[in-house]
Amino acid sequence: MARAVSFALPRPRTTSSLARVAIYTATRGVALFLTTVVGIYLTILVANMGGYVDQIKRAEIREQVALAASMNEQIRRLPPEVRERVVAEMIRVEERRLGLDRPFLVRSLRYLQDALLLRLGFAERMTSDSGSRLVRSILLDRLPSTLLLFATTSNLLFFVSVALALTLSRQYGSFWDRLVVALAPLSAPPAWFYGIFLILIFAAWLRWLPFGGMVDAPPPEGKLAYALSVLKHMVLPASAITFTSLPLAVYSWRTFFLIFSSEDYVELARAKGLPGPLVERRYILRPALPTLLTNFALGLIGAWTGAIVLETVFNWPGLGRTLYQAVGLADTPVIVGATVLYAYLLALTVFLLDVAYAIVDPRVRVGG
Amino acid sequence: MRRALLELLQYRSAVAGLVIIGFFVALSVYAVIAIPYPEAIRLWRAGEELWQHNPRSARPEWVNWFLREDLPRTLVVEGTSAAWPARPLGGDVREASGALSFAYPYRRPPSELGIFLETGYRERPPQVELSWIAPDGSEVRIAEFAARRREVYRLSSDPRLQQELGGRPEVVLFSRPDRPGEAMRGRYALRVRTYLFEPDSEVRVRLVVYGEVHGLAGTDHLRRDLSLALLWGAPVAMAFGLVASVGSSVSTLVIAALGAWYGGWVDGLIQRITEVNLILPGLPILIMIATLYSRSLSVMVGVVILLGIFGGGIKTYRALFLQVKESPYIEAARAYGASGLRIVFLYMVPRAVPILVPQFVTLIPSFVFLEATLSVLGLGDPLLPTWGKVIEDAYRAGALYVGQYYWVLEPAALLMLAGLGFTLLGFALDRIFNPRLREL
Numbered sequence: 001m002a003r004a005v006s007f008a009l010p011r012p013r014t015t016s017s018l019a020r021v022a023i024y025t026a027t028r029g030v031a032l033f034l035t036t037v038v039g040i041y042l043t044i045l046v047a048n049m050g051g052y053v054d055q056i057k058r059a060e061i062r063e064q065v066a067l068a069a070s071m072n073e074q075i076r077r078l079p080p081e082v083r084e085r086v087v088a089e090m091i092r093v094e095e096r097r098l099g100l101d102r103p104f105l106v107r108s109l110r111y112l113q114d115a116l117l118l119r120l121g122f123a124e125r126m127t128s129d130s131g132s133r134l135v136r137s138i139l140l141d142r143l144p145s146t147l148l149l150f151a152t153t154s155n156l157l158f159f160v161s162v163a164l165a166l167t168l169s170r171q172y173g174s175f176w177d178r179l180v181v182a183l184a185p186l187s188a189p190p191a192w193f194y195g196i197f198l199i200l201i202f203a204a205w206l207r208w209l210p211f212g213g214m215v216d217a218p219p220p221e222g223k224l225a226y227a228l229s230v231l232k233h234m235v236l237p238a239s240a241i242t243f244t245s246l247p248l249a250v251y252s253w254r255t256f257f258l259i260f261s262s263e264d265y266v267e268l269a270r271a272k273g274l275p276g277p278l279v280e281r282r283y284i285l286r287p288a289l290p291t292l293l294t295n296f297a298l299g300l301i302g303a304w305t306g307a308i309v310l311e312t313v314f315n316w317p318g319l320g321r322t323l324y325q326a327v328g329l330a331d332t333p334v335i336v337g338a339t340v341l342y343a344y345l346l347a348l349t350v351f352l353l354d355v356a357y358a359i360v361d362p363r364v365r366v367g368g
Numbered sequence: 369m370r371r372a373l374l375e376l377l378q379y380r381s382a383v384a385g386l387v388i389i390g391f392f393v394a395l396s397v398y399a400v401i402a403i404p405y406p407e408a409i410r411l412w413r414a415g416e417e418l419w420q421h422n423p424r425s426a427r428p429e430w431v432n433w434f435l436r437e438d439l440p441r442t443l444v445v446e447g448t449s450a451a452w453p454a455r456p457l458g459g460d461v462r463e464a465s466g467a468l469s470f471a472y473p474y475r476r477p478p479s480e481l482g483i484f485l486e487t488g489y490r491e492r493p494p495q496v497e498l499s500w501i502a503p504d505g506s507e508v509r510i511a512e513f514a515a516r517r518r519e520v521y522r523l524s525s526d527p528r529l530q531q532e533l534g535g536r537p538e539v540v541l542f543s544r545p546d547r548p549g550e551a552m553r554g555r556y557a558l559r560v561r562t563y564l565f566e567p568d569s570e571v572r573v574r575l576v577v578y579g580e581v582h583g584l585a586g587t588d589h590l591r592r593d594l595s596l597a598l599l600w601g602a603p604v605a606m607a608f609g610l611v612a613s614v615g616s617s618v619s620t621l622v623i624a625a626l627g628a629w630y631g632g633w634v635d636g637l638i639q640r641i642t643e644v645n646l647i648l649p650g651l652p653i654l655i656m657i658a659t660l661y662s663r664s665l666s667v668m669v670g671v672v673i674l675l676g677i678f679g680g681g682i683k684t685y686r687a688l689f690l691q692v693k694e695s696p697y698i699e700a701a702r703a704y705g706a707s708g709l710r711i712v713f714l715y716m717v718p719r720a721v722p723i724l725v726p727q728f729v730t731l732i733p734s735f736v737f738l739e740a741t742l743s744v745l746g747l748g749d750p751l752l753p754t755w756g757k758v759i760e761d762a763y764r765a766g767a768l769y770v771g772q773y774y775w776v777l778e779p780a781a782l783l784m785l786a787g788l789g790f791t792l793l794g795f796a797l798d799r800i801f802n803p804r805l806r807e808l
Contacts, residue, residue: 032647035640039647047656182381185791188733189784190741196759196768196776204768211769298680301646308651309741313763323652324745327659335656342649350646 021358028354036347037116040340044111047336054107056333057100060121063133065090118344120337125329126322135337139319143341145214146307146318149234153241154300161246162292165253166280169261180250187248192309195240199313202236209236212315237314241307245299256291260284290361297353301346375800382796388789396603408600412592412753419591420520423479425765426582427774428594440474440551440579449494449562449571462564467501468575469557477542477551480578481523483558487515488570495563496571500541503554508533508541515562515571538578586774588758589765597753598778604665604754605786608739609732612669616676617728624682625716628689629708638682645678651741658747665749668742672735681727685720692719722801730794733787740783755779 048054069075069087078086099107114120120135128137168177203211210216215229260266261284269279311320319338326334376382403411411418423442432438445468452466487494498510498521510529511521523529523537533540535548542551562571585595627638657671692698693716701711742748743756744763762768762775 031643035643035647038644042644042648043653043656046653047660185788185795188737188787188791190737192741192744193737193780193783196763196780199768200773200776204771204773304649308655309744312745323655327655327745327747330659332660335652335659339649339652339656342652343647346647346649 021355024358025355028358029351032347032351032354036343037112039343039347040115041108041112043336043339043343044108044115047332047339048104048108048111054100056121056336057098057111058095059124059333061094061098061100062091063122065094115340118337118341120340121333123326123334124331126326126331126334135333138322138334139337139341142317142319142322145316146311146320148230149237149311149316149318150300150303150307152234153238154296154303156238157242157245157249157299158296160242161249161253162285164246164250165257166285168250168254169257169284170276170280172258177254180247180254183247184251185247187244187246187251189244190309191237191240191244191303191307192313194243195237195310195313198236198240198243209233212236212313214317233316237310237316240310240314241303245303249295249299252295253292256288257284260288290357293353293357293360297349300349300353304342304345304349372800376796379796379799381792385789385792385794385796388785389793392602392606392786392789395599396606399599399603403596403600408596408753409751411596412600413751416590419587419593420482420484421576422587422591422593423578423580423582424587424591425589425772425775426479426578426580426587427772428584428586428778429581430584431774432581437475438473439581440472440476440478440577441581442579443470443472443478443577445470445558445575445577447560447573449560449564449569449573452562454564457563460565460567463561464564464571465559465561467557467559468573469501469555470575470577471555472503472542472551472577473553474579475551475553476580477539477549478577479538479580481538481541482576482578483521483523484574484576485515485519485521486572486574487517487519488568489517489564489566490569492565493517494565494569494571497561497563499559499561501557501559502541503552503556504545507559510537585778588761588775594758594775594778597758598755598782600753601755601758601779601782602786604749604752605736605739605783608665608669609736609786609790612672612676612735612738613728613731615669615673616679617681617724617731619673619677620679620681621685621717621720621724622712623677624685625689625712625720627682628686628693629712629716635686638678638686642678642682645675646680648675650675654742655745655747658742663742663747663750665739665752668739668749672738684723688720688723689716692716726794726798726801729790729797732790732794736786736790737783740779755783 065087069083069090075083075086095101099110118136120139122133123135123138126138127133128141130137130141132138164180168174168180171177199211202209210233212233214233215226216233220226220229263283266279266283269283274282307318308320308323310316311318312324315321319341323335323338325331326338376386399408421442421444426442427439429441447466447468449464449466452464454462454464456462483498485496493514493516495512496515496519497512500508500510502508510523511526513519513521523541526537529537539549542556544550544552558573558575560571560573564571583593583595585593585598587593623638627635653675654668654671658668661667698711698715701715706715739748739754740756740759743754744760746760748754748757748760756779758779759776762772762779765772765775767773767775
């Protein structure tokens, strides 16, 4: 399978096709950035409909002023009533300075700027691993574990499903083929749903694999042991994602390959006597690649946000579980921040796939 | 239409899907009629008071079919001092005593013991003495207290009794002397001796021997009967799935048709909104709205529809409508002077129905599961019991860790079955309405 895909990577390109890809990527990047800005702005509008972002801002200002006041020797030495008055005045000035008294339209633009720069304010109750109350630290601390789980499963899923689909399209109508068609409805439930069953079977009943978490407690010494422990904890969540995505992916790609393999040029290639694998790589897989990538991207986008409950069910210390905890604690800044970060992640996914698309699609590369 | 229906019946999977959907529709109708909405909410929200005769975290009764040794059912025995022989003790004071006796046929001890007393008196509450008589005739004194109007005495959570007996009361009182831990079968009795200080005083006693199984679906940690939640989960899931699915797919269709027909900036705007919508993280936004504004089911449906309108489907429909737009019959309509909206709604939208129908049927499960997802996140409707909320309760109570699998498996099985029904039907419809796939 790996050979088939490496084949799909660009052939030696001329500078002009490189330039084309670059231009395409750049325009897509700009367009996507604008889209992201609009998306995040919408998120902020929704979040601030009841003045919630204002509240976050006010809390943040109060926190900063209180901190500044406690550091300031002069203010600390004042009698309590005077000190309170001074602090209140400082808060008022700071709120004016940050424009909290301005009309909402102006404020919302400032919030947009803050959100785009990931200046997400302070959490009300949660703290990051290092004890910071900055929403950005809380979320960015958790991002790598989410990425680890996702990068692994989506790669696995992509190659496995393409390989399976290709094999099945070769033996149309066989038992396995009909089985996959019959199993396609299994993709309806989300990953967490299968997660519960997997925990039930493999953790609660058979006790082969851990219930959840990312490493053993206490974490094992040594890099290799640590990695193995993470791997062991990743088996169940990764299989849950695979369970929910694989049947439909294999089904739709098999159908897709079948459509492509009934094209005239494929018949011609076979008639020429080209070996089967070559026909598959050059005449079926190759033209199907852009569509494959698009489908893959859409699946990935669905999975990103679907992982919130999955991470919760498996206690996987990622972004999704953090969002879940924030919901439990009603920690508004974290919820808004996580939504913004998810919007970013989705945009990034779409962008990366656009780049890949530009590289594999000859219409972009050669111009058409 | 009729032909399509006949053709549908030729697919075994479609028939299976229809049977499953029919089952859930019947279940929903039954639920709504048998337990009206306010009643369902009252029962589910009432708290432990209402369910106090149910065992806590009991498995469904049918697990006994699969077990070699039956798990005990709940036994309730009642008695009243008015029916017992009374002995005057001078003045208005009387002593009345009786026994609540019952047969215990199980080898496992009950899960809990509770005595509920309802007392009628004016000023001096009657004095009550309780003792326990095992089948072998041995008698153990349990407690002695003045019974207020409504007295609940839970033997299992009385630390003094536990210390006196040297173990959990419900186990020790039922133990065979030779094999502690295993229950002795036979007739047990709770002897109640009451001292009544007023002529018209009365003590009504109810002994509840809590079992380990209950009803069709078992109970949760708050003694609530799960069958209520499972039953009411059906209409909620059906309504949420249907409304969200029809709402979003029909509006997507109409918007795609409008965009394709009018073209220009309308089309451009729709395309741009679709792109923005792709970036918007749906579930986090739903979560945000649920935490910040409202988590009622209707608001959630509304937001789901809004987020779904500009979904990926719009591109498929647009491609179709761009082709349809050029067809001769549209030209004919234009020639007779049909207005743009007339063409869109009467000539273009109907053309996409063959694609719409299978699509919205296949979409239903994803919305049913979305409702469950929100519930599992603790963002379900605050009042109604749903399948997702049962899973959430179970998850929070650590049901999987302590082995209460039924609690998770029952709602999960229902969700799965509902999802499967709609998907089976949707796949079959897809093959009928889009015959190009049928050849493959």
